[in-house]
Amino acid sequence: MPKVPLRIASAVLLTLAALNVPTAYAADDVTPVTVTVNARAALAAVPETGIGTNHAIWDSQLGTDETADLLKGAGVKLLRYPGGSYSDIYHWADHTAPGGYVAPNTDFDTFMRGVRRTGAQAMVTANYGTGTAAEAAAWVRYANVTKSYGVKYWEIGNENYGNGHYGDPWEADDHADKSPAEYARHVVAYADAMKAVDPGIKIGAVLTTPANWPDGLVGGGDEGTWNKVVLSIAGPKIDFVILHWYPGGFDKAGQVPDMIHLTRRQIAEYAGPGSERIGISMTEFNTGSNSNGTNTQPGALAAADAYATLLANGVFTVDWWNTRNGIGKVTEVEGHTDYGDFGLLSSGTCTSDGSVCEPALNTPFAPYYALRMMSVFARPGDRFVGAASDQAKVSAHAVRRPNGDLAVLLINTSSDTSLPVTIDYSGFNPASGAPAVLTHTNGATDIAGSTSGSATSRTLPPLSLTTIVVRPASAQTGLPGAPGQPTVSNVTDRTAVISWPAASAGTRPVVKYEVHRHNGAVGEQLGETAGNSFTVGNLKPGTRYTVNVIARDSGGGVSPASPPLTFTTGTPASSSCAVRLTDQSDWGSGYVGAIDIVNNGAPINGWTLNFDWPRTWQSLGSGWSAVWTQNGSNVKVVNEPGNGSLPTGASTTIGFVGNYSGPNVLPTVFTLNGTVCTTR
Structure with missing residues (x-):
């Protein structure tokens, strides 16, 4: 996301006005909304660092007490520095950013003073684009040895895939080789140098966000996408990955579970043994839509929805872009002036012709209240x-x-x-x-x-x-503790074995455990046992399941739910047919897919292949080597005259263009003439 540095004018902090609540009435014919809350469907715990925002060295108010106090009032617990793409031109030791503007009183020590006053932790982005591993290690030494700041989280670079390797250069990068492999090799060098100074720090590497450019693209000479290459090389050295998300709309929170699921799957597939330790951070987030309101109420609603959904899915910090950003395109949104400002607080700036000015410096915009609401709604130690x-x-x-x-x-x-x-x-x-x-x-x-x-x-x-x-109707005392983190083994197309550490007993002994599946917000009990493992049956092939375990004591008392476990069933280990789907080329909103069909059974004379798109934002663009049709989410593929005969052991290959406008979860369950195939 491009960032435009602005000189922030000085002004007196505006005292908040009294609450202004508009009058509105429910129409007589409005259908009542039903909300379901399932306390047994436990999701991620609320992290200490969940509510965050960005600071930028071109903001002269970065280190003021007023800024720190306002952010503390919003419940901000993580502050990121030195500011987006400026990170890759910034040199901390002399506080310079060649080619950019550095405001007075924005040096690292000033930033850390504000961090401490806010009561937050720091996220520091080391300069990859024009810096060195030695420079980053010296920064760690100054921060954590010389000054004892205890900065735990360190990113290596900002949006380094934007260095021109995929054709769109906005991120500074002095390296002759701008490939993901070169970035990953430097992440390894940075991590080694920085952890030699302070082994307790956490190192983060930049990834592309699923379904956001340039996710899915493979650059010339690369052995895979940015994420595959970076994780394959740097995975053993990193502690977290970095996503940025500017969805450009206000109804995109529903894409978050798949976004995070695909990121976790990439980490597990490419980052090597022990990859479960690697966390996921969203160090830049904004609704990213000037026309619909970046600093008016629609932006606030979208912010709260996205923060809650990201944190519920296990992201350990979500950091708003930006604390202050400056005036942009001015519009009217829902009865209020929207200044096209991506900040939480007004910078007090005006349009170039002076015709429109923002409110007084430090006036909170609507998203500020979204973060404040989030901080009182979901507190560290709570569980979604x-x-x-x-x-x-x-x-x-x-x-x-x-x-x-x-x-x-x-x-x-x-x-x-x-x-x-x-x-x-x-x-x-x-x-x-x-x-x-x-x-x-x-x-x-x-x-x-x-x-x-x-x-x-x-x-x-x-x-x-x-x-x-x-509050609960009865006192929550003497109940069992929550069972520990469940694990899964022996997953097939129809069954899985769920195991968990025992729950601590309350005033009465634990007598049984129940395994509950998430089915939307409605729970479904899959079974119960007196032991610490249970074989779940009657599952559907190729389906993602999230389950929790609860304990019951001898008096019927129920524990809180365990942490969640998510797993995906496979397809039959053996079948009369086998299918392989490969994504052969991808451009971020579509891809060319190839489907290999193998007949393992009796000879076939005429075949029909069926599969369903997993998500509503996926569709069929075109297809070849067969007759392709789509009805709702279902895709039906019928042989052409030349490839309808499949003797035992024979195969055929067909192709299609798939379109998507959200995280692209590929279909995994295929039926051939009504039989579920083995998916390879």
């Missing part, structure tokens, strides 16, 4: 649990607190309609009485708090964020 809405206009997220409380975040994206919501709970019995409620509405300059309504119904104002905190 399953939550879903039955209508697209409302998004729902939930966390379970260590004391047994549930917090539920509800997002109404409707521009003009208050939506009545009914909340159903599974695995949780809410207390009667009014819950604590926090609300942020369109144009509001604060988050309103109250104790009102009930745990099971709520009317959401238009364009609003609402958090309710619900």
Whole structure:
């Protein structure tokens, strides 16, 4: 994402105005929304570093107390420095960035003073583009040995795939070889040099985000995509990977689970033994759409939805771009001026002709309140649990607190309609009485708090964020502890063995364990046992499952759910047919696929192959060597006259163009004349 440095004008901190809540009413014919919260469908724990933002050395307000105090008020727990693409031209020792603007009072020590005042951790990006491993190691020595700052997280470069290797150069890179292999070799050298100074630091390598350019592309002379090459070479040396995401829309959070799943699968496939230690960070995120509002309420709603979804899927930090960014294209969005500013706080700048100026310096924009809402909704130590809405206009997220409380975040994206919501709970019995409620509405300059309504119904104002905190009906004492992290083994097309560490007993002994599957936000019990492993049957081939384990004691008391386990079933080990799908070339929104079909059974005279696209954003572009049709998500492929005969052991190859506009999870289950094939 291009970043434009701006000189930030000085101004007096604006005192927040009183809450301004617009009046809106639910229409009589509005269909009530049903939200389901499943406390047994445990997801990722909320990390200490989850809520983050970026600082940039061209922002003269980077180190001010006002900035630190505002970010602390928003619950920011990680600050990234020195600022996007500037990272690859910045030299920390003399605080210079040749070719760029460096504002006064933005040096590393000033940044760290602000980090400490904010109560956050630092994420530092070492200069790969114009720097050296020795320079980065010296920075680690200064930070953690000389100054005892204890900076744990260190990235190697910023968006280094943007160095021109794939045709679009925005990231500085002085290396003659701009391939992913060269970047990966330097990551190894940087990691060795930096960890020789402080073995306790964590090193991150830059990856491309699934379905975002240049993901899927293979450059000239490369042995694979950027991610494959980088992970294959640098995987053993890194501790986390770095994604950036500017989705350009406000309805993309649904793509996050596949985005993170594909990233984890690449790490597991390419990074070598022990790759499960490698974390995933989103060190730049913004909605990335000037026309729909980057600093007005739609941007805030999209921010909260994305932060919650990313963290629930195990990303350990999500860092907003940027703390301040400066005025851009000015529009009117949902009744308010949108300044095209990607910042959390106003820079107080004006358009080039002076016709429009932002609010006073440090005025919070709407996404600021989204981060603030996230920090009170999902606190470190909480665990996300399953939550879903039955209508697209409302998004729902939930966390379970260590004391047994549930917090539920509800997002109404409707521009003009208050939506009545009914909340159903599974695995949780809410207390009667009014819950604590926090609300942020369109144009509001604060988050309103109250104790009102009930745990099971709520009317959401238009364009609003609402958090309710619900207590359990009975005291959560004396119950078993959560079982440990489950693992899976012996996965077939129909079965899997789930094992887990025992739960600690409460006041009564544990007598059994239950295995529950996530089915949206609705749980499905797969079985129970008195032991610490269970063989699950009746599974579907080629299907991704997420399960949790809970413990029950002799009095019927139920533990919190274990951490989640996700696994994917295979296809039959043997079948009368076999299929291999390969992605032969990819351009980021489509690919050429080849399907090899092998007949392992009796001779066939005429065949039909069927498969389903896993996601709604995938479709058939064209096909050859057969007759291709698509109906809904199903693709039907019928032989042509010349390749309909397949004697035993014979094979044929067909091809197609597949289109996608989100993470491209390939189909894995194919049937030939109604028989499920082995997928190779």
